[in-house]
Amino acid sequence: MNLKQTLRCGNLRGFTLVELVVTIAIIAILSTIGFASIGGYFAGARDGVRLADMKNIYGQMNISLGKTGEFPIPENYTTVTLSGGMISYQGTAGRTVLDTIGFEGAGRDPKDDLYYTYSINAKKSKAQILVYFEEFDVKKLSNLPSFVPEAFVANVVDYTNRIPGTMGKKIGILLDSITSAPIYNTAIDVATTTTPYTVYFDNTTEATGTGDVLTISFLTNSISSPVAVIAPVGTFSLSSTSVPTGTAVNITNTCTSSPTSYTSSDTTIATISGTGITTLKEGTTSIIPIGGSCADITPKTLTVTFACGVSTVADSDTHIYATVAIGAACWMKTNFRSTKTPTGGALLSSTKSANGSTGNDATYGLLYKWSTIMNGSTTEGTQGICPTGWHIPTNTQVLTYTLIPTGAELAGTYDGTSYVDFNIDSYLWSSKSDYSINNYNGSAWVEKTKTLSDYFSLRCLRN
Structure with missing residues (x-):
């Protein structure tokens, strides 16, 4: 019997309601399994890129170290100190760093499109990289210490569901204890901070707390072993401490790390742009360093004297x-x-x-x-x-x-x-x-x- 004859005879029948519901449910379950499998595949693929990036960047950094004698300063770096003694520079392995070491890849997280966290010790002789995996078991990595950065990348990526993994020397990476985000641009003295941080020394050693907890953790896991604390040295100075109105003054420093900026206590007398001071009228003002790591951060007094023909x-x-x-x-x-x-x-x-x-x-x-x-x-x-x-x-x-x-x-x-x-x-x-x-x-x-x-x-x- 052909199809037309079959249709005429009415031998075909449709799905019952129960059969239809069951069929739709089965399809939905299979689809969910399929999508979950695909999602997991993509996460695993991205973790593979992260692991490869971490190994390749760290390897290229060590090649560069052999040529230059030091690791490059991280981008957007800040300083991590212990009672004023410097522990590390913390920031990102940004494009400038990657170009310096000769790394030609993108060097960015394949999902977030952000550069990886990167830290070096005070002597610039040891480095550490931190990436955020989605599924990868970081314990499979060699048991190397993590890194401490300092610029808060808040509200950019949800790090709470990610797995921090590190490679490099045992320096100690500070993350926000609530959001798990890396920290940049906010200098931290681990001995005195009242803000709780989580620090990763390697892929199996971490601690969370404020000053006392962090101090013990660093002394136990980092500073006592491969990382030496360097006491800050140097100071900043003015090219002249007494000048006529209208005379430019320059700021120089011999600090362990340069102050990030300077301020004038009286901007009607002198203003500052970068390390250049513009004198406006007679009087005295204090020049104050912001950030950096200097043994002497005492404000310097600048006296501006009257200059006929310039002053008013x-x-x-x-x-x-x-x-x-x-x-x-x-x-x-x-x-x-x-x-x-x-x-x-x-x-x-x-x-x-x-x-x-x-x-x-x-x-x-x-x-x-x-x-x-x-x-x-x-x-x-x-x-x-x-x-x-x-x-x-x-x-x-x-x-x-x-x-x-x-x-x-x-x-x-x-x-x-x-x-x-x-x-x-x-x-x-x-x-x-x-x-x-x-x-x-x-x-x-x-x-x-x-x-x-x-x-x-x-x-x-x-x-």
């Missing part, structure tokens, strides 16, 4: 004045315009604006009476209303002021009734008691005696 000076209103050197004297480069005494008090009398317009104050300064600039004194050369460290010039000093007045110096005067000579003439008070002012006559400053009610410009002179 401020009045009680916080107006800033440029300076100019004329011979051995240092003058304000623009007319004074403070409305307060050096202590912030009120002036003895009101001021006038050049040509009667307050819009001229910022450019031309203010016009003052003689009694106002003297601030109650009659002594020639007194401070008057000038900032601390500055004074009202004597008559002789004004007569030696050799700059030819132009532009903003031509504030003119106010004679008690009207404004005259704006943008034409310059007049400067001296502290001479006969109310002397000096007027530029086109070729030199000449003395003129004016009345108490007249208003003229003021230029302060540095002591």
Whole structure:
């Protein structure tokens, strides 16, 4: 009977509901087994890559050691110390390290795409690599110690379900005790840390704890055997500890490992970029090292002195004045315009604006009476209303002021009734008691005696 005849006769029947359910269940079970098998295959394959990478990188590192006499510094490294004594540098076997040792492979975890953890001892004579396996039995590896890195790769990979495996010398690898992540960029002194870490000395020896536990573990498993603690040496220094404003200062060091950065305690006086210091104004600031391993980390004091022509000076209103050197004297480069005494008090009398317009104050300064600039004194050369460290010039000093007045110096005067000579003439008070002012006559400053009610410009002179 052919198929058509069979169909006509109705001899074929479908699945019952029970048969259909059973069939679907069997298919699902078989599929799960298949996928699990494939997943396990991929994990095993990746572990194979990790094991090969670890052996090849470590082998290439030892070849490089034979040529250069030391292992390369890890990338993103930090330092692990014990009571200040250096144990190891900890970081990754990144691309720079791989290129240095001549390893041409990717050198990255096949699943996470991260470089493997890598550590060397303080003398750079021993190394250790750590990788995270998915299934591999690390006890099958030769019983070699693990490594301590120091940059926290948090929230990148779930290390809690992975199996740390190490190869190399017995240095001791610190992992986060909760996430099992390797640690970079956070220097750790194992003797004093209050943060718990897990340390792997090899594939069968580990410990978890804080200072006391870690100290005993390192002394028992690492430092007493192949790893020597090196006490930090050296210090950092400044190319000069006292410089005029505007002079650059450089930082050098002879430390076991260089500080990662430096800070200035007063950034209004000096700022730091890398190892270069930019001086901004007079004063003192402390230069402080951050990180590294130095025997002496005492902050260095930098004194920045006044430099006429570079330094500026401020009045009680916080107006800033440029300076100019004329011979051995240092003058304000623009007319004074403070409305307060050096202590912030009120002036003895009101001021006038050049040509009667307050819009001229910022450019031309203010016009003052003689009694106002003297601030109650009659002594020639007194401070008057000038900032601390500055004074009202004597008559002789004004007569030696050799700059030819132009532009903003031509504030003119106010004679008690009207404004005259704006943008034409310059007049400067001296502290001479006969109310002397000096007027530029086109070729030199000449003395003129004016009345108490007249208003003229003021230029302060540095002591």
